[in-house]
Structure formats: C-alpha cells, structure tokens
Amino acid sequence: MRRLDRLQLLQLLKGAMEENERLRCQLAESEQRLREYDIVVADSESLAEASLRLAGVFQDAQHAIDIYKRNIGMPVHPGGAVKTGGGVVEASDAGGRRSDG
Known part of the structure; x- marks a missing residue:
C-alpha cells in the first residue's frame, strides 16, 4: 500500500462521511x-373491534326489517333470522353462519 497525501486522505474522509450520511438517511x-x-398491525385490533361494532349496525338494520315485515304482514323468523335455501342465517351472527334450523 502506498502512502496517501493529505488531499487524498481528505477525499477519502469526505467520501466516507457522505456514505455515512446516506446510510443514516436510509x-x-x-x-x-x-x-x-x-x-397498521396495532390498528388491526381496532379494525376487529370496529367490525364488531358494525355487526351491531347490521343487527339494528335487521330489527328494522323485522318491524317492516310485521307491518306488511310477512312472516318474521325468530331472532331476526332469514330463511335461505341452505339453512337459516342468523342476523345476530356477525359471521353470517348458517344453522340447520
């Protein structure tokens, strides 16, 4: 290795400092x-909570539908359940799972 003069050492130092600054920014x-x-990960918990609250909105909407059905004389299933071809979907069930009832 050869001996570097002062200007070359200063250029090497400047390059190292620029690289250091670039890495700090990165x-x-x-x-x-x-x-x-x-x-985002922390908010996912609150998103789950929000979806549960949203399920309450759907329960209220189902209740309003049941009242409307009663007013026009349509049969209303217990608990706001809606009869489908594959079973009964419970309105209070946020997942919309079917039962065999």
Missing part, C-alpha cells in the same frame, strides 16, 4: 416504514 426511512407497519 436507516431513518427504514425505521419510519417499520413504525408505520407497527401502526
């Missing part, structure tokens, strides 16, 4: 993306 961007991902 790290900061990666950390920001990670924080955003963590927020």
